[in-house]
Amino acid sequence: MALFDYDLFVIGAGSGGVRAARIAASHGARVAVAEEYRVGGTCVIRGCVPKKLLVYASHYGEDFDDAAGYGWRLPADARPTLDWVSLRDNVQAEVSRLNGLYMQTLGNAGVEIIPSRAVLVDEHTLQLDGRRVTARHILIAVGARPSLPDIPGAELGITSNEAFHLETLPRRVIVSGGGYIATEFAGIFHGLGAETVQLYRGETILRGWDDELRTRLQAIYQDKGIHVRTGATLARLDRAADGAIIATLTDGSTLAADSVLHAIGRVPNTAGLGLESAGVATDAAGAVLVDADQRTSTGHIYAVGDVTNRVQLTPVAIKEGHAFADTVFGGKPWRADHDTIPSAVFSQPALASVGLTEAEARQKFNDIKVFRSDFRPMKHTVAGRAERSLCKLVVDGATDRVLGAHMLGADAAEIIQAVAIAVKMGATKAQFDATIAVHPTAAEEFVLMR
């Protein structure tokens, strides 16, 4: 008889947990995954996927305007209007379809899905709804959740979790934060027609991204009509007699809104997980501490993804889960590489990046060359839109190696994904220059900058 009920028990069926479970099972392990909500995790259920669909939806507002330059006419006085409920429900239908596919994939791989919360009782035992199970190895893949500000009335606001389920589209929205989620949702709400304020405590949103591009994006947001309010944040929220939310800011001013979205970072989902009982060490923020092999302080317990609070990105969690499963169950040891990770903010226009920003490169290298292309995309000429794109390459003058590539503009995420291969391979600027352009595209700027 087997010593343990399972070879691997995964807590959390998000991107990292699902990949690890599936790969471990393919290596012959007896695997179960416990999920207290829906299979798919943040990315599929309340993150990347529904967010991107809302980004597409919100773009149509501008697309209708741009179409006029291309000769398209609506009947006199007709204005396109948004049916929020139809959009919301269509997006949720797609989320449900993906949820089903994920469950099917796990089932086909022979993974047992247990719809229950799982809490560690000791280093090999888990408490599920109504029963206990044991496992030789445990993977913690419980992700993170939005953090709320510690202010009076915080509960009057929503987080990105609720934003996908609103009964109605708010007329006036305050989005609090200057990171990925706030910047993406400011673009979404504005594009769908809400009066939108993005409230950020610093001076320029998207700290950590290349300064030139984030400054440009903030200016574009202001031009579009998104009110980017900087140098202040929320001090309190109150409900007015007419149902509006009154936001008092740290500078003493007030704003009225129908909805306030808190997007000020995400915290690891480790509260009440029983980590102490299993001897799993966490940092001050509650993140599970792991080594390069995803191993926690308890040797046979591992963790991947947002719960480790290193790089909160879906593809990173997937790589970590895959590496863990191949290493522990497949006899093929490898590690997720956290160096030179490309990523994108699905703002409008999108901002995408791989490698070092100009400021980071100047700190690390003595001789930095910067190449930039600042252009009005062809599509915007006939449409009559003034918005300009910006592409930038950061190069080490000593070796000619491209250290960073950055783009603000339509399709930036798609373009940077391909450029990231060259940057990851250590390509030189001369090799970029030797590449023939695909004309006319925006991506060709990356091989034409001189």
Ligand code: NDP
């Ligand atoms: P981020 O860490 O990106 O941004 C948090 C923002 O909130 C920052 O602007 C920060 O300001 C501000 N902030 C932090 N604490 C406070 C506070 N107490 N009061 C006021 N403002 C505060 O977090 P997000 O919530 O936007 O996203 C979480 C993570 O999810 C991201 O880091 C990213 O890894 C991932 N994600 C990725 C996406 C993608 O790949 N497209 C999309 C969405 C999320 P400051 O800059 O001053 O610190």
